[in-house]
Amino acid sequence: QRPSCNNCIKHSVQCDFLASQNFGGGNGLPHNGVHSSHTSPHGGSVTHYDPLGGSPSRGPSSGLNLLDLELLHNYVTSTAFTIHTDPAMKIAWRINVPQVGFSYDFAMRGILALSALHMAHYKPEKRDFYISQAMIQHQTGLRVATEVLASVTEENCTGVYTFSALTIFFTLASPRKPGDLLLVGENGMADWLFLVKGTSFIVNNYEEFLRQGLLGPMFISGSRQSALRTQYLVEKSPQDDPLVELSGLIAQNSTDERNKHIYLAAIETLRKSFAFYDRPGPPGYETGDIFIWIFEVTEEFLQLLREHTQESLTIFSYFCVVLKRLDSHWWMQGWSTHIISKIWNLLDEEHRLWIRWPLEEIGWLPM
Structure with a gap:
């Protein structure tokens, strides 16, 4: 019997996240696809959702984590459209970013974490549940991404950069503490900011490689915006x-x-x-x-x-x-x-x- 978190017990949902160490590897290395092979920790059953009542029911194990699929579906059909206003960039966040997640489990966890916060925002009746899932997903991804950041290569720089970008939105969307000043915590720089600022090294050393990959549209758009920014500053x-x-x-x-x-x-x-x-x-x-x-x-x-x-x-x-x-x-x-x-x-x-x-x-x- 593996442990379940209180929120999952409260909502009668199996806690596959705490029980599972891998979402497609867990070591930050590329894999051929996110296969979300969370087998049930409770004797071979998987959580299903009643489309009418919205409550989970039990059924034969299919090897699928339906909560992961729900979060991914919400991301590609809704969350991705809320990140950027430029139509081309919306497509990049909707299509290209999940493709990165299929190669790097920590990047996919960043996607699912942001999607969970989005669902908590527009499903207030399940707010606590989705927030708890968001925190679990992000903390798991953050541990791996931080380790990978110490040894960035051409093979993993796309995954780390993607997770870092998602972390910005995740931090902004997370519930705020009363004294939260966003950039600093009680003991210095906010933990999330270490990761985000660490990506400056990635951009400085791997920008050409990133431009040629799945994130290329983002860097091209960023260059255009940077040129306009410089022009407007001169004119101001x-x-x-x-x-x-x-x-x-x-x-x-x-x-x-x-x-x-x-x-x-x-x-x-x-x-x-x-x-x-x-x-x-x-x-x-x-x-x-x-x-x-x-x-x-x-x-x-x-x-x-x-x-x-x-x-x-x-x-x-x-x-x-x-x-x-x-x-x-x-x-x-x-x-x-x-x-x-x-x-x-x-x-x-x-x-x-x-x-x-x-x-x-x-x-x-x-x-």
């Missing part, structure tokens, strides 16, 4: 740059020269995320325009943010403005107001005056 006048005033305040008031350099560098990187800010309509904001700051912001800045220095918090408040632009996505809803409210509570009266513009743009008023 200082009067239209919301970060000019913040840069001046920090340059004049920050007494620590080393920290001042870190702050100004973070603002310069953040400027890339603001490139499309005052340009309504296509081409408009895409997820990559937001996440570029997450990829490029330095660990030194994140350390200052963890220490809640006043300057780092004010810079972070401006990042909330671009987060707000993606608030229509289910996985981003509420993040901007959640973070700006935490920042407000951490700032002194002087620095609260520095964030009037972000407050107005987000539309959040202190209580």
